[in-house]
Amino acid sequence: MMAGALRLILADQLTDSLPIIQDTDKSQDVVLMAEVKEEATYVKHHKKKIAFLFSAMRHFAHALEDQGITVRYRRYDADDNQGSLLQEVKLALDDTGCKKVMVTSPGEYRLLNSMYQWENMLDAPVKIMDDPRFYATTDDFSRWAKDRKSLRMEFFYREMRKKTGILMDSGGPIGGKWNYDDKNRESLPKSKSVPAPTTFSPDEITKDVLKLVETTFPDHFGDLTPFQFAVTREQALTVLNEFIEQRLPEFGQFQDAMRNDAPWLFHSHISFYLNCGLLLPQEAIEQAEAAYQAGAAPLNSVEGFIRQILGWREFVRGFYWHYMPGLDKDNYFNATRDLPSFFWDGYTNMNCMRQCITQTKQNAYAHHIQRLMVIGNFSLLTELSPEQVQRWYLLVYADAYEWVELPNVSAMILYADGGNLASKPYVASGSYINKMSDYCKNCGYSVTKKTGEKACPFNYLYWRFLDAHKAKLKGNPRMGLVYKSYERMGEEKIQVMREDAANFLRKLSNNEEV
Ligand code: FAD
Ligand code: DLZ
Ligand code: SF4
Numbered sequence: 001m002m003a004g005a006l007r008l009i010l011a012d013q014l015t016d017s018l019p020i021i022q023d024t025d026k027s028q029d030v031v032l033m034a035e036v037k038e039e040a041t042y043v044k045h046h047k048k049k050i051a052f053l054f055s056a057m058r059h060f061a062h063a064l065e066d067q068g069i070t071v072r073y074r075r076y077d078a079d080d081n082q083g084s085l086l087q088e089v090k091l092a093l094d095d096t097g098c099k100k101v102m103v104t105s106p107g108e109y110r111l112l113n114s115m116y117q118w119e120n121m122l123d124a125p126v127k128i129m130d131d132p133r134f135y136a137t138t139d140d141f142s143r144w145a146k147d148r149k150s151l152r153m154e155f156f157y158r159e160m161r162k163k164t165g166i167l168m169d170s171g172g173p174i175g176g177k178w179n180y181d182d183k184n185r186e187s188l189p190k191s192k193s194v195p196a197p198t199t200f201s202p203d204e205i206t207k208d209v210l211k212l213v214e215t216t217f218p219d220h221f222g223d224l225t226p227f228q229f230a231v232t233r234e235q236a237l238t239v240l241n242e243f244i245e246q247r248l249p250e251f252g253q254f255q256d257a258m259r260n261d262a263p264w265l266f267h268s269h270i271s272f273y274l275n276c277g278l279l280l281p282q283e284a285i286e287q288a289e290a291a292y293q294a295g296a297a298p299l300n301s302v303e304g305f306i307r308q309i310l311g312w313r314e315f316v317r318g319f320y321w322h323y324m325p326g327l328d329k330d331n332y333f334n335a336t337r338d339l340p341s342f343f344w345d346g347y348t349n350m351n352c353m354r355q356c357i358t359q360t361k362q363n364a365y366a367h368h369i370q371r372l373m374v375i376g377n378f379s380l381l382t383e384l385s386p387e388q389v390q391r392w393y394l395l396v397y398a399d400a401y402e403w404v405e406l407p408n409v410s411a412m413i414l415y416a417d418g419g420n421l422a423s424k425p426y427v428a429s430g431s432y433i434n435k436m437s438d439y440c441k442n443c444g445y446s447v448t449k450k451t452g453e454k455a456c457p458f459n460y461l462y463w464r465f466l467d468a469h470k471a472k473l474k475g476n477p478r479m480g481l482v483y484k485s486y487e488r489m490g491e492e493k494i495q496v497m498r499e500d501a502a503n504f505l506r507k508l509s510n511n512e513e514v
Contacts, residue, residue, distance in 0.1 A: 007032065008085065009021070029098070035057065036082070039084075043395040046364040051209050054209045101118070103127070134317055141322060144318075161310070184255045188258075236270070236273035258355075258436055263359040265367060288302050327411065352374045371397075373428060379414060425473070457504050
């Protein structure tokens with residue numbers, strides 16, 4: 001029997017940098033890690049996401065044991081698996097004799113809220129510890145947000161640069177500008193070759209997990225194999241190192257580009273590892289800054305990459321806790337349409353959607369501009385139910401936890417909060433997708449056609465959206481130019497768009513092929 005503390009480590013807390021592990025008294029404490037039904041099925045996570053987390057958990061448990069820490073690891077298929085974290089904690093207290101429970105604050109409101117009740121349900125004190133893996137605490141964010149009319153990432157990011165000294169020079173931004181996005185909007189030339197992503201073959205631990213996932217979660221979304229994620233810290237560091245060497249120099253330039261049959265491009269593919277703890281944000285930022293200092297990567301790439309992590313990632317995390325509960329219920333445009341079935345199987349004539357959804361199904365990954373300007377844009381233009389879109393994004397991506405998924409979905413792509421995060425809705429017609437990709441060349445629809453049977457649906461849906469939500473959007477100064485173009489179109493043209501859009505939306509609601 002161990003009389004010390006029971007230290008619960010969740011699937012997205014796999015780093016021994018956490019105080020909960022650093023403070024372990026190896027002579028009497030027990031670390032508890034549990035694969036449980038409640039967490040694996042509260043949404044039907046992508047098969048690859050479950051396999052990734054279970055395998056990473058098992059590898060991490062062994063790494064802790066190698067350090068001499070006592071680990072109670074609860075496999076999903078153990079006969080007496082209790083099915084929930086609370087029940088696993090209860091059983092562990094009984095079995096080990098530990099007298100108190102410690103846990104690092106989870107990344108989801110749902111789970112934190114339930115943990116607040118644990119003390120009443122367990123005969124032991126429960127200590128919820130801060131998660132120090134972020135540059136800004138949730139209190140830092142709330143202090144920054146207090147009394148501001150609108151919360152814009154760019155201003156938060158500048159504060160973070162000043163606070164941390166990252167990419168700073170004598171009190172100002174290196175290079176004289178805070179943001180180099182004007183250099184970061186190029187499409188990918190046809191001749192440009194893209195480095196292959198870093199992949200790993202499953203070892204015995206992963207192979208065991210793959211068998212478990214295949215038999216236990218057959219009705220979950222997504223392809224389980226090929227499974228090529230990193231599942232240990234060493235492997236995750238290799239992903240980061242290879243990104244810095246091979247793709248960071250061109251990350252900025254091609255950050256917004258999309259290409260047919262090319263899911264990975266010049267992105268880093270580290271969100272899985274940052275979010276579950278195998279990598280720390282500080283490591284990614286330090287390596288990128290060092291590459292700039294060494295002359296190995298240009299400033300537009302390095303600043304662009306660092307902004308994603310020091311800016312967006314920190315900002316959405318603060319935003320989530322600032323606006324929860326509530327953010328999950330926002331619905332500014334009163335959108336109610338059910339998700340069409342092609343969100344699950346990718347069967348649509350719209351090549352851009354087919355590419356992004358099929359790749360999501362295959363890889364549990366899509367890069368940012370696919371999530372934002374293709375699937376997100378479509379979800380907003382067709383007024384899909386925010387609740388259903390949120391659940392979809394939470395379950396399909398292997399890097400998804402509510403703290404990062406919900407602000408991106410509710411506030412960024414759906415503008416469901418009415419503009420606390422975005423100064424205007426991220427909507428675009430087909431011409432944006434055409435400019436940034438070669439999708440339209442391989443599509444059954446014609447991006448240059450505005451109306452008619454073969455016209456790109458994004459075109460009439462875009463104008464129909466502006467038309468339908470004039471009352472809410474026309475006063476927005478950032479929409480002024482768009483509404484001027486809309487007015488120049490004339491009532492007759494607008495009416496044809498309305499009819500084409502109504503026809504498309506009717507088909508969508510009836511789940512007919514589009
Ligand atoms: P890169 O393009 O290489 O960027 C580097 C890192 O920056 C990422 O690993 C990530 O940690 C961070 N980052 C970039 N953009 C954002 C952002 N908008 N918010 C937070 N972090 C960011 N990211 C998640 O980690 N989990 C999610 O569930 C998630 N859901 C999203 C949903 C929508 C609708 C949108 C538009 C974006 C979402 N993102 C999410 C942000 C972004 O798309 C992913 O972080 C990125 O695609 C991950 O791939 P990467 O590691 O190759 O990123
Ligand atoms: C996402 C997930 C899954 C699929 N399975 C588990 C699990 O079995 N055990 C666990 O501790 N955590 C799991 N998680 C992560 C949690 O659901 C939750 O999203 C995060 O811990 C919130 O920060
Ligand atoms: Fe997508 Fe329209 Fe281009 Fe087809 S034509 S790929 S639907 S943007």
